[in-house]
Amino acid sequence: MLENSIDSVFTQEIHNKYLVFNTLFSRLPYDKMTKIGQLMPFLHDLSETGFEEGKEPKEIIDTFFKQYTSIKEEKEKIDLLFRFITYIERQVVLFDSVEDSAFEKMNPLNGKGTLKGTLDLAVQQDKLEEVHEKLKNFKVRIVFTAHPTQFYPSSVLRIIQDLEQLIPKNDINGIDSLLQQLGKTPFINEQKPTPLEEAQSIIFYLRHVYYQVIGEIHEKLKTYFQNGSQGFNPVLELGFWPGGDRDGNPFVTAEISKKVSIELRTSILKCYYNDFKIICRRLTFKGVMPLLTAISNRIYTNMNGLKHDLTLQELLGSLDEVRQILITRHNGIFLNLLDRFIQQVKLFGLHFASLDIRQDSSIHENVMEQINRRYGISETPYSEWSDDEKLVFLTSHELLVNEDDFEDTLTKDTFKTVRVIKEIQTLNGEKACHRYIISNSTSMFSVLEVLALFRFCGYQASEIKVDVVPLFETIEGLDNSQATMSNLYQLPFYKNHLDNRENHQTIMLGFSDGTKDGGYVKANWEIYQAKEKLTRISKKNQIEVIFFDGRGGPPARGGGKTHQFYASQGPTIANNEIQITIQGQTITSMYGSRSQAMYNFEQLLSAGIINDVFQDDKSIIDKQERNLIEELAEEGVKKYFELKEHPLFVPYLENKSPLKYYGLTNIGSRPSKRSSGKKLTLSDLRAIPFVGSWSQLKQNVPGYFGFGTALQKVIDEGRLEDLKLLYENSLYFKTLIENSMMGLTKTYFPLTYYMRKDPEYGEFWQILFDEYELTKKNMLLVSGQEKLMANEVLSKLSIDYREHIVLPLLTIQQYALQKIEETTDEQLKLSYEKMVTRSLFGNINASRNSA
Numbered sequence: 032m033l034e035n036s037i038d039s040v041f042t043q044e045i046h047n048k049y050l051v052f053n054t055l056f057s058r059l060p061y062d063k064m065t066k067i068g069q070l071m072p073f074l075h076d077l078s079e080t081g082f083e084e085g086k087e088p089k090e091i092i093d094t095f096f097k098q099y100t101s102i103k104e105e106k107e108k109i110d111l112l113f114r115f116i117t118y119i120e121r122q123v124v125l126f127d128s129v130e131d132s133a134f135e136k137m138n139p140l141n142g143k144g145t146l147k148g149t150l151d152l153a154v155q156q157d158k159l160e161e162v163h164e165k166l167k168n169f170k171v172r173i174v175f176t177a178h179p180t181q182f183y184p185s186s187v188l189r190i191i192q193d194l195e196q197l198i199p200k201n202d203i204n205g206i207d208s209l210l211q212q213l214g215k216t217p218f219i220n221e222q223k224p225t226p227l228e229e230a231q232s233i234i235f236y237l238r239h240v241y242y243q244v245i246g247e248i249h250e251k252l253k254t255y256f257q258n259g260s261q262g263f264n265p266v267l268e269l270g271f272w273p274g275g276d277r278d279g280n281p282f283v284t285a286e287i288s289k290k291v292s293i294e295l296r297t298s299i300l301k302c303y304y305n306d307f308k309i310i311c312r313r314l315t316f317k318g319v320m321p322l323l324t325a326i327s328n329r330i331y332t333n334m335n336g337l338k339h340d341l342t343l344q345e346l347l348g349s350l351d352e353v354r355q356i357l358i359t360r361h362n363g364i365f366l367n368l369l370d371r372f373i374q375q376v377k378l379f380g381l382h383f384a385s386l387d388i389r390q391d392s393s394i395h396e397n398v399m400e401q402i403n404r405r406y407g408i409s410e411t412p413y414s415e416w417s418d419d420e421k422l423v424f425l426t427s428h429e430l431l432v433n434e435d436d437f438e439d440t441l442t443k444d445t446f447k448t449v450r451v452i453k454e455i456q457t458l459n460g461e462k463a464c465h466r467y468i469i470s471n472s473t474s475m476f477s478v479l480e481v482l483a484l485f486r487f488c489g490y491q492a493s494e495i496k497v498d499v500v501p502l503f504e505t506i507e508g509l510d511n512s513q514a515t516m517s518n519l520y521q522l523p524f525y526k527n528h529l530d531n532r533e534n535h536q537t538i539m540l541g542f543s544d545g546t547k548d549g550g551y552v553k554a555n556w557e558i559y560q561a562k563e564k565l566t567r568i569s570k571k572n573q574i575e576v577i578f579f580d581g582r583g584g585p586p587a588r589g590g591g592k593t594h595q596f597y598a599s600q601g602p603t604i605a606n607n608e609i610q611i612t613i614q615g616q617t618i619t620s621m622y623g624s625r626s627q628a629m630y631n632f633e634q635l636l637s638a639g640i641i642n643d644v645f646q647d648d649k650s651i652i653d654k655q656e657r658n659l660i661e662e663l664a665e666e667g668v669k670k671y672f673e674l675k676e677h678p679l680f681v682p683y684l685e686n687k688s689p690l691k692y693y694g695l696t697n698i699g700s701r702p703s704k705r706s707s708g709k710k711l712t713l714s715d716l717r718a719i720p721f722v723g724s725w726s727q728l729k730q731n732v733p734g735y736f737g738f739g740t741a742l743q744k745v746i747d748e749g750r751l752e753d754l755k756l757l758y759e760n761s762l763y764f765k766t767l768i769e770n771s772m773m774g775l776t777k778t779y780f781p782l783t784y785y786m787r788k789d790p791e792y793g794e795f796w797q798i799l800f801d802e803y804e805l806t807k808k809n810m811l812l813v814s815g816q817e818k819l820m821a822n823e824v825l826s827k828l829s830i831d832y833r834e835h836i837v838l839p840l841l842t843i844q845q846y847a848l849q850k851i852e853e854t855t856d857e858q859l860k861l862s863y864e865k866m867v868t869r870s871l872f873g874n875i876n877a878s879r880n881s882a
Contacts, residue, residue, distance in 0.1 A: 037824045044133035048198065049126055056125055056210050067118045071839065073099050074115065078842040082781035088845035109862050112843050113869065119840045120218050120873040124187065126836060128194035130829060134626045137825055144594060144634045150255040152645060161644045162256050166266055168607060171635050174270030174387065175233050176614040185232050186216050188619065195624060218872060226283045230273035230291045234298050236618060237383055241269060242302045244628045246375050263377055267632060269384035271295065276389040278470045285447035292386055292455040292463055299383035300334035306372055313365045314357065322353050343380045343460050350376065382463035386455065388448060389468040394441060395480040401442045402432060402487065421476055425483040426524040432487045449488045452497060461496050468539055472501035473508055475518040482528060498532055500579065504541030506549040509557045513564040520572040529574060536574050538565055541581040547721055550671030550737045555767055556664040566605040579610035597638035599762035601650040609639050649762040656761050659753060666744050667737035674736060679795045687792055689844065690724040692868045727874055729782045729841065730799055734774025739806025742813060754813045768810055772819045775807050776830050777878060782841055833877040844870035
């Protein structure tokens with residue numbers, strides 16, 4: 032699509048419809064909402080002109096009250112501002128619905144990066160057979176996480192889905208009714224969700240979106256690339272963290288993991304039961320009906336928890352029996368219908384999505400110390416043991432622990448979790464829970480401690496049907512990753528474990544904490560290099576390595592145009608599977624409807640295929656280019672470290688951003704920082720509130736800081752042409768720049784111009800602003816673009832529109848932060864604090880990938 036045609040389609044399908052429905056929306060008779068729709072444009076205009084003139088939020092809001100209302104009392108002003116917040120939240124929902132309903136018109140489902148687009152490419156280049164071969168050993172695993180960035184309660188999500196159905200039909204009456212419902216539906220949870228409730232909210236998408244979409248994608252693959260081939264190889268799998276991710280979440284226990292696994296089993300059986308009704312209506316043949324009734328009854332009793340006796344092997348065996356009778360006695364009538372159902376069963380088993388267990392390495396170290404003390408292994412604390420002492424203990428010491436011997440709740444639950452994995456696998460199959468991920472892995476002992484836990488809980492080596500997955504996320508962890516894995520691969524004890532796991536090793540790499548630790552350029556480049564080194568060392572040891580990327584929504588956490596990153600990884604990085612985390616807003620904004628899920632799943636699948644089969648020179652980074660990227664990474668991290676070590680870095684976030692209010696939003700079950708200590712430290716601060724707070728300030732520091740300075744150094748040395756060539760010839764570097772541009776596009780420093788005058792933080796604010804200006808200038812220079820995201824017209828239009836909608840909300844939030852600083856009345860201060868918390872919702876939802 033040309034830029035003009037994208038503009039016109041956007042205007043017709045999104046802009047015009049939003050204006051029409053927003054007019055309807057503004058006239059609805061909500062409680063206390065009279066005239067809000069009429070007042071909103073005035074607040075918006077005052078904000079826009081006021082910020083550009085350098086006015087303070089307080090001045091803008093005061094002017095609004097003087098010019099457009101007769102309100103004098105503080106409490107009445109507060110009440111009106113809360114009504115504005117409520118109204119803007121709903122405007123964001125309306126825009127979401129309008130935009131999502133136009134998804135297929137804006138993103139053709141047969142265009143570039145789709146399976147149909149890849150088929151056309153394969154036909155053009157005569158590479159159909161190569162794609163077929165690639166698909167025999169390739170997978171994409173999408174892992175849904177419980178990270179709390181989804182602010183919409185399930186009731187609102189359902190309204191959005193219903194609106195998306197009615198908007199394309201221009202059903203004014205139906206839309207009118209839903210908007211009235213939206214106006215009266217609460218947007219906030221009264222209390223934090225439990226981990227089980229978090230799991231249930233994501234299972235909703237598994238049941239109502241992914242079950243059908245993933246089946247349809249496999250049908251496409253069979254038609255396009257595997258026509259006539261024998262066997263079925265699932266290439267798209269689902270992973271699941273809610274109820275399994277206990278890193279820093281005291282509410283996730285062994286009992287919760289078991290409950291979530293049952294919930295997943297129940298949900299997939301419900302899908303099967305509904306599908307199977309259609310089969311029973313068609314296969315009304317002699318000798319078939321009794322078998323179908325027996326299968327239906329088994330699914331029903333297990334679905335309702337009356338029995339837990341159905342296994343995947345039994346179900347597939349019974350279905351195959353029906354299949355044989357259909358072929359031999361009934362000429363294979365409706366065989367395609369039955370085969371499609373059998374394919375679904377092979378795709379999702381009785382587990383639906385694989386539940387990952389995740390815990391921080393420090394917890395395992397503490398458990399080992401508890402074992403040391405309780406069973407008198409050594410008088411020396413475990414942390415002070417030599418490497419040899421640890422190695423002997425973890426790989427050969429005979430011990431059977433009883434959790435009742437321990438008082439510490441977390442220690443007891445760690446043992447229970449290891450034991451519950453076997454229970455889950457027995458009930459739902461091995462795939463139901465077969466990975467144990469270790470956050471902040473620092474050495475080979477991080478992995479060996481987990482295997483020791485299994486041994487100490489009574490598992491024989493052959494019974495450990497679990498992949499132990501180290502997660503390297505800090506710059507130090509990434510640097511040590513090659514030595515860590517090399518040591519493990521050389522260890523006979525670990526080689527034996529890998530033999531039992533078909534010599535596959537999954538390694539997780541964390542973008543979120545990597546960026547927080549080392550800045551945008553350094554973290555991305557360290558991960559790229561770590562993948563190269565780990566690919567080499569794994570190949571040398573005849574191990575098939577699989578990389579699992581822990582990415583958040585925004586570029587600062589490894590998000591952005593994710594499929595471009597995978598397409599840009601050259602032959603030096605293992606490409607057996609693409610594994611990626613999807614969370615919070617990104618679940619709803621990129622995978623929330625059938626068309627979105629279809630499009631984005633296909634983009635990832637195609638990226639993996641294109642990377643291997645249609646590789647071009649732009650995915651290969653030569654030595655000269657590598658040296659230049661390395662130079663940029665080192666200069667960038669130097670600048671970022673200067674900022675991180677600035678004494679005002681953490682205080683600025685704590686006192687000038689909404690950081691401390693993230694924990695009050697009741698959106699996620701886990702705390703917003705890892706430690707319970709009173710003093711806030713950067714290491715304790717989770718990546719989501721860290722990145723999200725910069726986003727709320729419209730400063731997006733983690734997505735660009737240091738990049739501008741690094742580019743400037745090279746430009747000052749007269750090497751601008753080298754940078755331009757790098758952008759032109761390296762898909763990796765181009766993606767790095769363009770994803771950072773997204774962060775810059777969502778940055779709006781006029782919102783906080785008033786901080787320049789702040790006696791304590793003014794100088795620090797100026798450092799951030801100067802780097803933003805430098806980065807923007809240099810990125811445009813290097814890319815040859817006249818404006819940010821010139822190559823991403825549709826994304827730019829969407830971002831601009833959303834930023835326009837929430838501008839008054841940002842004004843209100845900054846106003847409230849200012850009032851908190853100056854107000855001595857505790858009751859009023861409490862109201863302003865609630866105002867900041869409430870304003871988080873609309874801002875984050877509008878950004879769609881801000882945390």
